[in-house]
Amino acid sequence: MTGLNLPPDVYPPARYIEKVNLTTGELLDDPILPKQLLVSGHRDFHVVDIYARFLMSRAIEKTKDPETVLQRMRSVRSLGKKTVEVLAGVLGTKNTTGLGKALFGLKDKEYYFRFKKSAVAPDEARRRIAELRRVAIAQLAGACVEGRPALSVLLTGGTGFLGKEIIAQAADDDVVRELVVLIRPKEVRDRKTKQVTRVLSPAERGVDLLKELGLESHPHRDKYRFIDGDIEKPRLGVGDADFARLRTTLTHVIHCAASVSFDDPYEESFRANVLGALNALQFSLDIQESPGSRFVAHTSIETSYIHGRQTHGAAREDEILFPRNFYNNFYELTKAMGSIETDRFMLERGLRLTQLCPAIVVGDARTGNNRGDTKVINAPINTFGRAKMALEDKAGSWTERSKAKMIASLACIFPGNPSAEINLIPVDRVVRGILAALRRPESTGVRIHLANDNRLTSAQIRSIAHEEIEVDVKLAEPTLHRTVTLPLLTKALTSLNEPKLAGALGTLSQIFGGYSEWGQPVHEVGNDVEILGLPYPRPHAEHVFRMVCRHNRFVQSFGIIRDPLEIARRERLWSEVVARLEQSSGAHVGVMSAAAFRTALRAAIDPETFQPQA
Secondary structure (H helix, E strand, O other): OOOOOOOOOOOOHHHOEEEEEOOOOOEEOOOOOHHHHEHHHHOOOOHHHHHHHHHHHHHHHHHOOHHHHHHHHHHHHHHHHHHHHHHHHHHOOOOHHHHHHHHHOOOOOOEEEEEOOOOOOHHHHHHHHHHHHHHHHHHHHHOEEOOEEOEEEEEEOOOOHHHHHHHHHHOOOOOEEEEEEEEOOEEEEOOOOOOEEEEEOHHHHHHHHHHHOOOOOOOOHHHEEEEEOOOOOHHHHOOHHHHHHHHHHOOEEEEOOOOOOOOOOHHHHHHHHHHHHHHHHHHHHHHHOOOOOOOOEEEEEOOHHHHOOOOOOOEOOOOOOOOOOOEOOHHHHHHHHHHHHHHHHHHHHOOOEEEEEEOEEEOOOOOOOOOOOOOOOHHHHHHHHHHHHHHHOOOOOHHHHHHHHHHHHHHOEEEOOOOOEEOEEEHHHHHHHHHHHHOOHHHOOOEEEEOOOOOEEHHHHHHHHHHHHOOOOEEEOHHHHHHHHHHHHHHHHHHOOOHHHHHHHHHHHHHHOOOOOOOOOOEOOOHHHHOOOOOOOOOOHHHHHHHHHHHHHHOOOOOOOOOHHHHHHHHHHHHHHHHHHHHHHOOOHHHOOHHHHHHHHHHHEEOOOOEEOO
């Protein structure tokens, strides 16, 4: 733990990663700091370095040939090194490394990082996985009633975006006979005094959750049970009575809880994404090893971005390598660490499990419905939308309106390389994959990307936002935005008495700046169709993103509507309207132009009340 300012219960990165001499291949004993594992720790240290990245970005955009551009940049770098050597001779110094760094920002890494190898040899690993799969198939057969699986499933993360969709889809899934949702009590505080006025029990929170999902009167309402628990506690914080029942009834555990905050510090990300995963894995192993257990398998929800910045070849489903271009944030890094722990529990301790790795999860493929989520891709959409509302606001004096327009224009500057690709996958497909894994024990021991094979570029996102939100988004080259434009924007907005907006733009840049740079991974896909049986073709990313924009604009009013019951009411009406439009046109509503969709929507829904037109 030397050199790491971490709580005593947090493992250092060296548990998973080793530092290797690039020339000799020897292991280095240097401490590995979390910040060294992010791309942000290896750039923006010199004006020449910053400008070189800007030129490389522009060259890739113009030529559409990143490999050739990278090769030329290597040639330029080699020329820079030779220049430094000549200058060092003229100046009579042997410190060529320091001179190159001072003059041109040249950084020679004499090491690289890699994940530590598994203690289990590949042939033995394959043998163990085959045996785990064989037992899982037998266990599922034993959990059948009248030839059909009758599953009892424990779910963590049930109040999150993905967890809510799992609860909703499980309602009509005849195979899931019982869904036990782990949920913590919730303190309700007075808005003014901040004093706790009451504490909602897990059962009470469950009632509210089912009401929000429109399941309070569902015929299968009784399949849900909500129990007290906490993923950051041993045995998931489950009480003795509940555990005694679960150990003989559970067939599956879906570990969905995680921190999806891309800007959390290492300690918080590790606690949620690694220690939480360890607690869930140990819980499942305890259930699996209980006498008389019906347990089939543990389903771990990871992310396809555990592969970090991969620029050479596709990120494969069957392996995880430390990215030579590092990770975008601690979320990705700690999810990768969690995946390694999951492999260890499977190979070294015999836990039957499947790893599912979604890409960037967005709203429903047909409707864009997201149950009020305002995170990830919804955040910039809502920022652009509120900028549009500010531009259209006619209230106030000429000076106030001018100021509002200036602020709105600043809010619509977004860091993005036009050619950078972003992998969006609808939440309904992800959950179909999760539920399919429960009844397909042949997925045991497999890592499966729930990702898309058609991706959107930043340029496409800008174009769609222009059509759907009716606002001009200006793409800023990420390196210059991060180092030059954003500090100027922050200063300007602060002088305009808009510190919150300045902070929001800084957060957006920190979160999305990495994903909108060139060099994001291309995810290998195939197991989702071949093993889980999900339909092909995969969702059309452009149509999906259009519906997300439309949903956020009309259903959520760009994040202004926050009441979950009101959002649920609106989403039900929205779904009905979308279904009618699809029925009349015979095609996905995302095919409709933005103008045609708005006309059809006004004919169906009163925009002021969000009620059906008379």
